[in-house]
Amino acid sequence: MSAQQFFFIVTAFVILFSAMMTVLSHKMMHSALWFVLALLGVAVIYALLEASFFAVVQVLVYVGAIAILIIFSVMLTRKAMEDTGSPVNKTWVLSLVIVLLTTVGGFLAFRTWGALKAFPADLLPVHYDIGELGLALVDPERFALPFEVTSILLLAALVGAIYIAFGRKEDNQ
Amino acid sequence: MTHEWLYLGIFLTLAMAIPVLALIIAGILSPKKPNPIKNSTYECGMETVGPSWVQFKVQYYIYGLIFLIFDVETVLLFPWAVAYNRLTLFGVLEAIFFVLILTGGLWYVWRRGAIEWA
Amino acid sequence: MTFIADPITFITHWLTQLMGGWGWSATLIQVLLNILGSGILVLGAMVFTTVLIWAERKLGARFQDRPGPNRVGPWGIFQTIADMLKIFTKEYITPVGADKIPYNLAPALAVAAVLCVWAVLPFSSTVFGTNIGIGLLFIIGVGGLGEIAIILAGFGSNNKYALLGAFRAVAQLVSYEVPMVIVLLIPVMLSGSMGMNDIVAAQSVPFIVLAPIAGVIFFITLIAENGRAPFDLVEADSELVAGYNIEYSGLKFGFFFVADFLHAFTSALIFSTVFLGGWQGPGVENAPILGFVYLLIKTLVVYFIMLTLRFSLPRFRIDQMMNLNWKILTPLALFAFMVTALVNKLLPAGNNLIRIGGLLAVNLLLWFITNWALSRFITNQPRPVVSGARPVAIGEKKTVVKEETSA
Numbered sequence: 001m002s003a004q005q006f007f008f009i010v011t012a013f014v015i016l017f018s019a020m021m022t023v024l025s026h027k028m029m030h031s032a033l034w035f036v037l038a039l040l041g042v043a044v045i046y047a048l049l050e051a052s053f054f055a056v057v058q059v060l061v062y063v064g065a066i067a068i069l070i071i072f073s074v075m076l077t078r079k080a081m082e083d084t085g086s087p088v089n090k091t092w093v094l095s096l097v098i099v100l101l102t103t104v105g106g107f108l109a110f111r112t113w114g115a116l117k118a119f120p121a122d123l124l125p126v127h128y129d130i131g132e133l134g135l136a137l138v139d140p141e142r143f144a145l146p147f148e149v150t151s152i153l154l155l156a157a158l159v160g161a162i163y164i165a166f167g168r169k170e171d172n173q
Numbered sequence: 174m175t176h177e178w179l180y181l182g183i184f185l186t187l188a189m190a191i192p193v194l195a196l197i198i199a200g201i202l203s204p205k206k207p208n209p210i211k212n213s214t215y216e217c218g219m220e221t222v223g224p225s226w227v228q229f230k231v232q233y234y235i236y237g238l239i240f241l242i243f244d245v246e247t248v249l250l251f252p253w254a255v256a257y258n259r260l261t262l263f264g265v266l267e268a269i270f271f272v273l274i275l276t277g278g279l280w281y282v283w284r285r286g287a288i289e290w291a
Numbered sequence: 292m293t294f295i296a297d298p299i300t301f302i303t304h305w306l307t308q309l310m311g312g313w314g315w316s317a318t319l320i321q322v323l324l325n326i327l328g329s330g331i332l333v334l335g336a337m338v339f340t341t342v343l344i345w346a347e348r349k350l351g352a353r354f355q356d357r358p359g360p361n362r363v364g365p366w367g368i369f370q371t372i373a374d375m376l377k378i379f380t381k382e383y384i385t386p387v388g389a390d391k392i393p394y395n396l397a398p399a400l401a402v403a404a405v406l407c408v409w410a411v412l413p414f415s416s417t418v419f420g421t422n423i424g425i426g427l428l429f430i431i432g433v434g435g436l437g438e439i440a441i442i443l444a445g446f447g448s449n450n451k452y453a454l455l456g457a458f459r460a461v462a463q464l465v466s467y468e469v470p471m472v473i474v475l476l477i478p479v480m481l482s483g484s485m486g487m488n489d490i491v492a493a494q495s496v497p498f499i500v501l502a503p504i505a506g507v508i509f510f511i512t513l514i515a516e517n518g519r520a521p522f523d524l525v526e527a528d529s530e531l532v533a534g535y536n537i538e539y540s541g542l543k544f545g546f547f548f549v550a551d552f553l554h555a556f557t558s559a560l561i562f563s564t565v566f567l568g569g570w571q572g573p574g575v576e577n578a579p580i581l582g583f584v585y586l587l588i589k590t591l592v593v594y595f596i597m598l599t600l601r602f603s604l605p606r607f608r609i610d611q612m613m614n615l616n617w618k619i620l621t622p623l624a625l626f627a628f629m630v631t632a633l634v635n636k637l638l639p640a641g642n643n644l645i646r647i648g649g650l651l652a653v654n655l656l657l658w659f660i661t662n663w664a665l666s667r668f669i670t671n672q673p674r675p676v677v678s679g680a681r682p683v684a685i686g687e688k689k690t691v692v693k694e695e696t697s698a
Contacts, residue, residue, distance in 0.1 A: 064435025134256030138264035184329040188406040192399040199542035290610035
């Protein structure tokens with residue numbers, strides 16, 4: 001087993017365990033913190049795939065902004081630090097059976113898929129260059145239009161969120 | 174390329190492990206004499222009043238939200254900035270247009286009063 | 292390379308050949324050298340903090356017209372060692388109901404988040420931890436890890452003051468990251484890469500000359516990100532009783548302290564690397580060790596300026612702080628970015644006088660416009676009035692005084 005495989009397996013276990021604990025935690029704040037660990041694990045996977053820009057963007061945007069927002073919104077609720085009891089309800093046996101069947105079925109169905117055993121191809125030097133992504137973003141024949149539409153999308157998100165937050169505040173007053 | 178991240182992984186592990194080791198050593202060296210008054214939570218020397226949960230202002234959340242929007246915008250601009258020296262004037266104008274739209278968003282937020290603290 | 296001109300590379304080569312001679316594989320040698328290098332950096336940074344704490348206390352004392360620590364050793368240089376010995380042996384008082392894992396993880400994570408920056412900084416042309424191509428974004432990203440550490444500290448302490456302090460601290464950090472990230476686009480633009488080595492190598496003319504407004508905004512946001520005066524609202528003793536680290540004692544508190552001071556020095560290092568040219572200086576091609584000396588000198592100058600600001604300026608209120616960030620720094624950063632991008636493309640390339648002069652002139656123009664706009668639009672705002680009954684201590688004369696509200 002190569003070092004890359006070893007690190008991948010360890011990271012995958014960490015991510016899966018954190019994701020499970022996110023769902024199964026009794027306190028909401030603990031769920032939020034396990035979620036942060038899962039996001040950090042995903043950043044490690046990006047780094048293993050040699051997509052270093054996306055690894056850092058994952059930490060910067062997801063852990064630095066979205067996780068913080070989630071923690072803030074968890075604190076906005078009243079039950080943030082109370083023990084809300086086990087989140088598992090009584091149908092857990094049936095759901096576990098269905099999940100196992102789906103997973104095993106999926107494995108059996110994809111057994112003959114050649115890409116399951118392949119290693120990722122080596123990247124060309126041009127793929128390591130973030131400048132290529134930058135050039136593609138403003139090239140009129142490639143991604144210039146989605147680039148500009150993204151800014152309008154972000155504007156819509158900003159205006160919408162502020163309107164929801166402050167529209168309601170004016171209603172209360 | 175991988176060996177650079179390997180160095181970072183080793184560095185991160187050491188950077189977490191050495192403080193944890195120091196904390197454990199200090200935990201061994203320090204006295205342990207808990208008593209209920211010492212261990213109670215601090216509230217300016219008085220007994221705590223009410224549960225230790227506090228309703229906080231929604232303003233914190235708004236700041237985080239605006240930060241998220243501008244963060245995503247800047248992260249989209251970083252590849253553009255790396256390719257800056259190879260761009261034509263048209264590419265620069267596109268990015269300026271991108272930033273202008275979001276500056277308009279900031280103007281809206283300002284006028285709406287969403288960035289006042291009180 | 293000789294030992295004098297480039298000691299670290301010399302030692303690395305000697306060790307590699309020594310271990311190669313023992314027949315160890317190349318990857319094992321590399322991993323061992325990496326462990327050795329990072330171990331030296333981590334321990335060196337943490338030990339260096341003791342010198343920093345002493346320097347800050349001495350300088351701060353001189354600013355305040357008093358001698359500072361001068362009992363323990365000549366000029367008090369062993370004072371920090373004595374303090375560290377004391378802090379190692381203080382009891383860990385864990386508050387009742389504290390969440391064990393977040394409470395104990397927070398100090399270690401806070402220190403680790405600051406130490407990670409040292410892995411990507413180039414100390415000379417040949418001495419650096421690692422040259423990942425996205426060093427600058429990495430530095431901002433680990434700031435996010437520091438924010439998580441603060442939240443862990445505030446939440447794990449089971450204390451509403453700690454929680455409130457933690458949220459205020461994170462709100463401040465998160466707000467000031469906006470102009471910082473926008474302004475960092477300008478060095479990336481001018482040097483064409485996000486890697487720290489490339490940014491330093493591209494600074495034959497330091498970026499503080501080509502983009503002074505970006506430098507000033509970056510400097511202010513670095514101080515604010517660190518939580519130092521004049522932005523140290525979150526540790527204001529009279530308001531929030533030491534903020535998110537109320538319930539910490541012993542070495543855990545010591546680590547928050549270490550993280551704070553180390554962050555200040557690291558911020559000075561980052562600023563010198565990105566805007567002042569890092570290890571560039573006369574004569575570094577022949578003797579790379581000189582690069583380390585230049586970097587140290589530049590960092591100490593920037594650190595001295597940060598200390599001067601800390602001991603001279605009064606503390607900001609939270610609404611003043613947020614106004615400064617969202618209404619002044621962010622628009623200025625956005626406009627500086629747009630203007631620099633446009634002007635730099637229109638002027639002829641290369642380090643000629645027209646480009647440098649043009650960029651400087653545009654920055655000065657932007658500065659004057661901002662000054663004019665500030666003086667015209669931001670008048671002295673009246674402080675909000677607290678009306679209605681407010682509880683007064685018994686025996687005091689009831690006079691309604693105009694007071695500001697802050698949550």
